[in-house]
Amino acid sequence: MSTIAYFGPRGTFTEQAARSLATDQELVPADTIAAALAAVRAGTADAACVPVENSVEGPVNATLDGLATGMPLVAVAEALLPVHFSILTRPDITEPAEIRTVASHPHALAQVRQWLADTLPDAQTVAAASTAAAAVAVQRGECDAAVTAPVAAEHYPLRILATGVADVLDARTRFLLVRPPGPLPEPTGADRTSVLASTANRPGALAELLTELAFRGINLTRLDARPARGNFGEYRFFLDFEGHLAEQRVGDAVAALYRRCSSVRFLGSHPRADRVADTIAPAAANDDYSNAAAWVAAVQAGETA
Numbered sequence: 244m245s246t247i248a249y250f251g252p253r254g255t256f257t258e259q260a261a262r263s264l265a266t267d268q269e270l271v272p273a274d275t276i277a278a279a280l281a282a283v284r285a286g287t288a289d290a291a292c293v294p295v296e297n298s299v300e301g302p303v304n305a306t307l308d309g310l311a312t313g314m315p316l317v318a319v320a321e322a323l324l325p326v327h328f329s330i331l332t333r334p335d336i337t338e339p340a341e342i343r344t345v346a347s348h349p350h351a352l353a354q355v356r357q358w359l360a361d362t363l364p365d366a367q368t369v370a371a372a373s374t375a376a377a378a379v380a381v382q383r384g385e386c387d388a389a390v391t392a393p394v395a396a397e398h399y400p401l402r403i404l405a406t407g408v409a410d411v412l413d414a415r416t417r418f419l420l421v422r423p424p425g426p427l428p429e430p431t432g433a434d435r436t437s438v439l440a441s442t443a444n445r446p447g448a449l450a451e452l453l454t455e456l457a458f459r460g461i462n463l464t465r466l467d468a469r470p471a472r473g474n475f476g477e478y479r480f481f482l483d484f485e486g487h488l489a490e491q492r493v494g495d496a497v498a499a500l501y502r503r504c505s506s507v508r509f510l511g512s513h514p515r516a517d518r519v520a521d522t523i524a525p526a527a528a529n530d531d532y533s534n535a536a537a538w539v540a541a542v543q544a545g546e547t548a
C-alpha cells in the first residue's frame with residue numbers, strides 16, 4: 244500500500260487535509276514539515292501532505308523553503324480547510340484563570356490572538372511544532388492549554404474549554420499533496436500552476452516575469468518572496484497562477500520564465516480545491532495558440548504569407 248507522510252502528530256489540521264486527499268493510501272505522521280518532505284525524498288513515503296498558505300497569516304515558510312531546495316517535489320493535489328480552533332486544557336484545570344500558558348503552532352496562535360487577549364489576558368503563549376504537538380505538551384503537563392484542530396479532542400484526553408474559536412470568520416488554510424516528478428494530473432479548466440523563479444538582482448527583473456504572465460492573460464493567485472539565503476537581499480519568488488502546464492498559454496509562459504530566470508523549479512499543476520474556473524483572456528485559448536503556430540509554420544514553409 245502506498246503511504247502519505249503528513250505534518251503531524253495525529254490530530255493536526257494537516258491530518259484532516261491528508262484524509263480528504265487520500266484515496267487508499269496509508270497515512271503516516273511526521274513531526275515537522277521538513278520531516279514529511281524528507282520521507283518522500285528518502286523513498287519511505289510516496290507523497291507528503293503539508294500546509295502551504297493561510298488566508299489570515301499568509302505563507303507557511305517551512306513548506307516554501309522545504310520545496311525550494313533538495314530533490315524536486317511536485318504538487319499533484321490541494322485541499323482547502325476551514326480553520327477554527329478548539330482550546331483544550333488539562334482535565335485538572337477547572338477555571339480559565341488557572342491557565343498560565345497556552346501552546347500552539349505560531350499560525351494558530353496568530354489566528355486567535357484577539358480571543359486570547361479577551362478571554363485569557365494573563366496567559367503566556369508558547370510556540371509548539373504543530374497544534375497537535377501543543378496538545379501533547381498539555382497532556383504531559385508542560386503547558387496548561389493548547390489551541391488545536393477540533394479533531395485533536397478525539398485523540399488526546401483533554402478538557403474542551405472552547406470550540407469554534409477564530410478571530411477571523413471564514414479563515415482557511417490550503418494544503419498540498421506533493422510527490423517526486425511524474426505524470427501530471429489532467430487539466431480540468433480549474434487548475435493551479437506553481438513555480439519557483441530565481442532572477443538576477445537587477446531593476447525590473449520581477450516586473451519582467453509578471454509581464455510574461457500578464458501578456459498571456461494569466462491570473463496570478465499568489466506571489467511570495469523568500470530570501471535566497473546565499474546573498475543578503477537576493478530573493479526567490481514563488482508564483483502560483485491559474486491554468487495547467489498542458490495549456491498552451493501556461494506552457495508558453497513557463498518557458499518564458501525559464502528563458503529569463505537564472506533558475507526555475509516547476510512545483511506542480513493540479514486541480515484547484517475551490518473549483519474556481521481559470522480566467523482565459525481573449526486570444527489566449529489553446530486554439531488561438533495552435534492556429535497562430537499553424538500559420539507561422541505555413542509561412543515558414545512558403546505556403547502562405
Ligand SMILES: O=C(O)C(=O)Cc1ccccc1
Nearest residue numbers: 255256257348350351373374
Ligand atoms: O499544526 C497543525 O495542525 C497544522 O496542520 C498546521 C496549521 C496550523 C494552523 C492552522 C492551519 C494549519
